[in-house]
Amino acid sequence: MDINRLMNDKIMRIILIITIIIIPTYIVFVYVSLSPGVNSSVHVDNEMFYSKKVVNNVTTITITTYITNEGVGDSGDLRLKIFVEDRDGISQVEGEKNIGTIEGRKTEEVQIDVVVVESERYDVKAKLFEDDKEIVDSSGGFTAPTNSELKDSGGSFEPYTEESDSDKEEFSAPGFGSVELIVAVALLLIVLNTRKHIRAHCKK
Numbered sequence: 001m002d003i004n005r006l007m008n009d010k011i012m013r014i015i016l017i018i019t020i021i022i023i024p025t026y027i028v029f030v031y032v033s034l035s036p037g038v039n040s041s042v043h044v045d046n047e048m049f050y051s052k053k054v055v056n057n058v059t060t061i062t063i064t065t066y067i068t069n070e071g072v073g074d075s076g077d078l079r080l081k082i083f084v085e086d087r088d089g090i091s092q093v094e095g096e097k098n099i100g101t102i103e104g105r106k107t108e109e110v111q112i113d114v115v116v117v118e119s120e121r122y123d124v125k126a127k128l129f130e131d132d133k134e135i136v137d138s139s140g141g142f143t144a145p146t147n148s149e150l151k152d153s154g155g156s157f158e159p160y161t162e163e164s165d166s167d168k169e170e171f172s173a174p175g176f177g178s179v180e181l182i183v184a185v186a187l188l189l190i191v192l193n194t195r196k197h198i199r200a201h202c203k204k
Contacts (some may be wrong), residue, residue, distance in 0.1 A: 040101065041071040042078065043112040044128055044136050044161060051154035052144040059118045061144075063095075064111045065126060076131035077101060080111045083126075086119035120146050126159065137162045 049064040065083050069075045078099040085173045095112040102108050116122065121143050128136035140159030 042067060042069050042128070042130060042135060044126060044138050044159075045107075046161070047156050047158055048124070048126070048140065049154065049156045050122075050124075050142055050144070052153075053152050054118065057118075059116050060113055060114050061116050061122060062111055063124060063126070064109065066107050066109055067099065067102060068107040069104055069165050072104045074104060075102045079129045079132075080110055080112065081127045081129070082114060084114045084116050085123045085125075086117050087121035088119070089123075090117070094125075118146065120144060124157075124159065139204065166168065 001029065021060075041175045045066040045068060047066075051064075053060050053062075061084055063084070065080070067078065068082070080097050080099060082095045083092060084094070091187055093114050095114040097102065097110055097112050099108060099110055123141040124139065126136070126138040127134055128138075138159035138161040140157045142155060142157040144153050
């Protein structure tokens with residue numbers, strides 16, 4: 001038997017085996033990476049908004065924040081918890097809202113109302129949970145006027161944010177990476193080798 005032909009047959013078998021293994025593995029990888037919560041990259045935007053209203057001597061602070069999922073897959077089940085404290089630190093209250101899932105590449109506006117003791121300075125702490133695991137911890141503060149003319153007031157502030165899931169394992173988004181490159185090279189080699197066999201057969 002021709003040694004070159006034997007070598008070509010062996011190479012073809014190896015390439016076919018590698019392709020048969022890699023393609024199903026990549027399909028599984030893509031499926032898993034697009035599962036909810038697996039490939040999400042959720043964060044709270046750097047700017048939060050507040051509005052303060054006083055009605056019948058009851059002071060309500062509304063905190064508005066924007067949560068973005070920069071991942072390809074849907075996020076897990078999200079829940080936002082807000083803590084508001086007055087200037088003296090004696091009126092700590094909290095509000096909580098179940099957000100649910102956020103689609104990949106989408107932003108969700110979330111508002112939470114908390115009733116507080118009347119004060120000029122408020123400190124805010126926001127905790128974001130994904131599937132009951134804390135992933136973001138933000139804190140900041142703002143000054144809201146107490147003048148009677150400015151009882152209804154609003155503005156924005158920039159909280160300090162910490163990502164609390166530094167050890168969280170994430171799949172990378174499907175793209176043209178090493179796995180795809182191997183598959184592409186293997187398929188190219190198969191095509192070239194097949195064409196070579198066809199040409200050799202035609203010359204006979």
